[in-house]
Amino acid sequence: MKIDAEDNRPSLRSRWGVPVAVAAGVATLSIGAVAVFSGAGEAQPVLASPAGNPTGAAASPSAGAAHGSTSGGTGGTSSSGQGSSAPAVYTVTSGKTTPIDAGTVTRILSSCLGADASRYHAVIGVRTPLASKDWDGVVVAVDSAGQYVQCESKGDKGNSPDSPPTFINNRLWGTGRTIAYFDSIGSPVGKKQLAMLGAGHYASGVARITISYGDDxxxxxxxxAGGAFVYAAALATEASHIDPMDVGGPNPYVHAFDASGKEIYNQQKDPQFAR
Structure with missing residues (x-):
C-alpha cells in the first residue's frame, strides 16, 4: 500500500485498488500547445434515470452525501464514541478541476519522464479541487503509437509510480473493453477531508463519462480528451478523523454513455469487479 497522506497515513486508494481503480501510468507531453485542458469550473452532478441514462444536474456537488460503498470495500470509520462503529459518510464538496497552463505541463512531464517527454503529446492537464501532501493534479499524455502515460503533479513537478510509465496501457480493461483503468488514488487532507483522483482510457463509441462515489x-x-479521461473530487466527512486503517473511502465508479445518452458501461455492474 502506498503511503500517500497527511501524517504518513496509508493511502485511502490503493494503486491496485478494487473494485474501482487500478493503477496506471504517467504522462508525457510535447511542449507545443496543450490544446485541451478542459474541466475548468465546478462539475455539476448528473442524476441517473431509472434507465441508467444521465439527466440534467439537479443539485450542486456539495448537496447530498456519498456513502461508503458496502460492496466496494469501504472502510469503517467510527462516527461516534458509542460501542458500534458505523461507516463514515462522505459528502462530495467539489468536482472542480482547473486547467494547468502549457508551460507548467511541459515542466511536469519533463520531470516525470525525462528525455522521453518529447515523444508525448499532452491531452489533459488539470489541478484537483484539493491538494494532498504529495500531489495536486495530473497530466495524461499519449505518444504516436497510442501509448498513454499519467503523471501526478505537485506544483510544476511530475511523478509516475509506474515503470515504465506506459505500464498503464492494457493493464486493466473492464468487461467489454470499453473502459481501461489507469492510476486511481486518494489521500486524507487534514482530518475531515479526502482528495481523490483517477484516470483512464475509453474506447470509440463513448461520448460521455461520469463518476459516482460509493452508494450515492x-x-x-x-x-x-484524446481518448483519456480524468476525474477528481474533494470529499468531506463529519467523522472526527479518518481512520488510518480505512483504506477504501467511497469507491469511485465509472459510467460510460454513447452519443444517444444510453449507458453502455457501468462499473458497478461489471462482473470483472465483483467480489
Whole structure:
C-alpha cells in the first residue's frame, strides 16, 4: 500500500485498488500547445434515470452525501464514541478541476519522464479541487503509437509510480473493453477531508463519462480528451478523523454513455469487479 497522506497515513486508494481503480501510468507531453485542458469550473452532478441514462444536474456537488460503498470495500470509520462503529459518510464538496497552463505541463512531464517527454503529446492537464501532501493534479499524455502515460503533479513537478510509465496501457480493461483503468488514488487532507483522483482510457463509441462515489447515485462528469479521461473530487466527512486503517473511502465508479445518452458501461455492474 502506498503511503500517500497527511501524517504518513496509508493511502485511502490503493494503486491496485478494487473494485474501482487500478493503477496506471504517467504522462508525457510535447511542449507545443496543450490544446485541451478542459474541466475548468465546478462539475455539476448528473442524476441517473431509472434507465441508467444521465439527466440534467439537479443539485450542486456539495448537496447530498456519498456513502461508503458496502460492496466496494469501504472502510469503517467510527462516527461516534458509542460501542458500534458505523461507516463514515462522505459528502462530495467539489468536482472542480482547473486547467494547468502549457508551460507548467511541459515542466511536469519533463520531470516525470525525462528525455522521453518529447515523444508525448499532452491531452489533459488539470489541478484537483484539493491538494494532498504529495500531489495536486495530473497530466495524461499519449505518444504516436497510442501509448498513454499519467503523471501526478505537485506544483510544476511530475511523478509516475509506474515503470515504465506506459505500464498503464492494457493493464486493466473492464468487461467489454470499453473502459481501461489507469492510476486511481486518494489521500486524507487534514482530518475531515479526502482528495481523490483517477484516470483512464475509453474506447470509440463513448461520448460521455461520469463518476459516482460509493452508494450515492449522483454522477459527476469526467474530463475527457484524446481518448483519456480524468476525474477528481474533494470529499468531506463529519467523522472526527479518518481512520488510518480505512483504506477504501467511497469507491469511485465509472459510467460510460454513447452519443444517444444510453449507458453502455457501468462499473458497478461489471462482473470483472465483483467480489
Amino acid at each position: 447515485p449522483k454522477q459527476y462528469p469526467a474530463v475527457m
